[in-house]
Amino acid sequence: MVTIQIRDLVSGANTADDGIVVFPHLHSAMASGARFVVSFDRVQTATSSFVTSAFVPLLKSFSFGDIKKLMRVTNSTRQINQMIKTRLERAALVNA
Amino acid sequence: MIDFEKLTFIEPAGVVFLSNLIYWLDHHGTEVELINANGNVSAVRYLDDSRFFEQHCGQKIRADSTPRSTTIPLLRIAPSRSHDWLEFTLLPWLAKNIGLTQASFFDLKTCLSELFNNIKEHTQLEIGSIFVQHYPNLNRINISLADFGIGIPEKVRQVKPGISDSDAVVLAVKEGFTTKSIPGNAGLGLDLLLKCVVGTNDGQVTVYSGHAIVRFLRSKKGIINRPVEDVGLCPGTTIEINLRTDRIVNLPEEREELEW
Numbered sequence: 001m002v003t004i005q006i007r008d009l010v011s012g013a014n015t016a017d018d019g020i021v022v023f024p025h026l027h028s029a030m031a032s033g034a035r036f037v038v039s040f041d042r043v044q045t046a047t048s049s050f051v052t053s054a055f056v057p058l059l060k061s062f063s064f065g066d067i068k069k070l071m072r073v074t075n076s077t078r079q080i081n082q083m084i085k086t087r088l089e090r091a092a093l094v095n096a
Numbered sequence: 097m098i099d100f101e102k103l104t105f106i107e108p109a110g111v112v113f114l115s116n117l118i119y120w121l122d123h124h125g126t127e128v129e130l131i132n133a134n135g136n137v138s139a140v141r142y143l144d145d146s147r148f149f150e151q152h153c154g155q156k157i158r159a160d161s162t163p164r165s166t167t168i169p170l171l172r173i174a175p176s177r178s179h180d181w182l183e184f185t186l187l188p189w190l191a192k193n194i195g196l197t198q199a200s201f202f203d204l205k206t207c208l209s210e211l212f213n214n215i216k217e218h219t220q221l222e223i224g225s226i227f228v229q230h231y232p233n234l235n236r237i238n239i240s241l242a243d244f245g246i247g248i249p250e251k252v253r254q255v256k257p258g259i260s261d262s263d264a265v266v267l268a269v270k271e272g273f274t275t276k277s278i279p280g281n282a283g284l285g286l287d288l289l290l291k292c293v294v295g296t297n298d299g300q301v302t303v304y305s306g307h308a309i310v311r312f313l314r315s316k317k318g319i320i321n322r323p324v325e326d327v328g329l330c331p332g333t334t335i336e337i338n339l340r341t342d343r344i345v346n347l348p349e350e351r352e353e354l355e356w
Contacts, residue, residue, distance in 0.1 A: 014179040014209050015216075041351075044183060044198070045206045048288065049213050073354035078347070079202040081354040 002029055003037040013046035013080065019053025026054060030062050030070055041075040051087045064092035101132035103139045108229040109240040109336035111146050113304065115170055116225050116242040118152050120331045123244070133157055146170045146227060166193070168228035175216035175224065182208055186228065190237070193230050199347040203292045204339070208241070210285035211335065215243040235342040244332030249306035261308035262323035269303070269312065269321075289337070294319045297343050305333040 004025050010018040029036040040046070058067055073084060098118070106114075118128050133140050133149065135157040143149060144161040147169040163169040168189055173181055182205050187198045215224045229238045245251075252264035259267065267273055269286040286303075293299045294314050302311045309324040 012179050012183070015213055044187075045202050045209065047206055047209045047213060048285070049210065068356040075351045076354055077199065077202055078352060079206055081352065083206070084354060085356065 001035055001037055002032070003039055004029060005039050005041060007040075007042045013040070013043050013050040013054075015047065016049040016053040019050040019055075022050075022054040023057055026058060026071070027061065030058060030067065033070070035070050035072065037072045037074055039075045040073065040077070040080050043080065044077060046080040046083045048083060048087060051083050055084055056087055056091045059088070059091050059095055064088060097129045097131055099131050100134070100137075100140055104137065106139045106142060107240075107336075108227050108238045109302070109304070109334055111143060111148060111170055112225045112227045112240045112242040113330065113334045115148060115151065115172075116244050116332060116334065119172075119223075119225075120244040128152075135161075166230040166232065168226075170225060170227045172223055172225050173212075175212040178212035178215075178224065179209055182212075189228070193232075194237070194341050194344065196344060196346045197349050199349045200344055202347075203296070207285070207289040207292050208239070210288060211241055214285050215245065230341075235340060237337075237339040237341055239337040239339070240334065241337075242332060242334040247305045247331065248303065248333055249308060261306040262310055265303050265305055265308045265310045266321050266323065289335075290319055293337050293339060297339055299340050299343075300336075300338040302336040302338075303333065304330040304336070306330060 006013060006022060009025060010021050012018060026038065067088065073081065098114075121128050130149070130153060133143075135141060135144060140157060141161070144157045145164050146167060147163065149155065149157050151170060151172070168186065171181070186208070187201050187205055190196075190201050191198045212224060224241060224243045226239070226241045231238070248268045249259070249261040249264040252268055253259055256264070256267065269290055271287040273287075290301055290312050293301050294312050298314050300311060300313045302309065307327065307329060309327050311322045311324075312319055313322065314320070
């Protein structure tokens with residue numbers, strides 16, 4: 001299973017620019033159609049700007065259901081998980 | 097000329113506000129002279145220990161002045177460096193001083209990261225000032241942060257012309273409101289800050305910007321605001337965060353997996 005290590009791509013999940021770097025990697029993994037892992041090892045927190053740039057644009061190409069089916073977020077924190085889940089849920093609702 | 101003769105007390109927000117005002121004046125070509133800063137007066141000693149005079153005069157008032165254990169002294173910081181500062185300076189300091197895990201402050205750290213992202217977006221010089229004061233006897237932490245961008249009211253008037261300064265601040269903290277200056281800005285910074293500090297922690301947030309001072313606090317009705325009109329001018333934005341340390345939940349440092 002492919003693992004995307006966020007810290008291998010950016011120094012932190014802090015800014016929209018960080019999210020823009022991560023987005024193509026998530027998009028490519030989603031496009032493969034296979035299950036994959038996103039690891040937040042050594043990342044404490046994620047801002048809304050990061051999640052809005054890295055995760056939310058996936059909804060233009062994939063359904064929220066597909067994202068939940070294929071993407072496994074590990075080595076994360078409660079704050080990061082809540083931010084990803086909340087932002088994706090809200091964006092999916094707006095897109096619906 | 098800024099005269100310190102009658103200064104007998106200063107709040108942490110006043111430290112960053114005054115510091116930012118001096119930088120703002122200097123940036124606009126005004127020569128600023130600080131006079132009558134008497135090292136025997138407690139407010140001046142507080143400023144001195146906060147490295148205020150070191151920053152603005154190049155030297156301390158008193159030779160033995162040193163940052164107090166209950167403060168993180170005044171710091172000018174670029175948003176690009178702020179995230180490292182939050183992770184490697186602020187969180188370890190908070191965890192040590194309050195006796196909780198760093199994970200207990202992750203929500204607060206995220207809110208401050210969002211504020212620094214806002215500074216980067218809205219400030220020409222991309223510089224913010226921050227000062228942190230712990231009041232152990234009051235179970236309170238004060239974090240004051242300031243920038244000298246165009247200020248919230250001016251920014252909001254770009255999309256809502258004619259709105260008053262205090263109404264603009266109240267609008268800017270509403271969930272989903274954004275001036276959409278850059279892609280990726282979801283307009284969640286101030287909204288998240290209020291939820292974290294006022295909603296969850298029962299603390300207070302005060303926003304000074306333009307001619308507005310608006311304090312946000314919790315009541316039985318939820319988060320309410322108390323605007324104060326005609327209070328003079330705050331160039332840029334100063335945000336004062338008052339956290340209750342006795343209401344912060346000690347969270348485990350363990351990592352977890354997202355459950356959809």
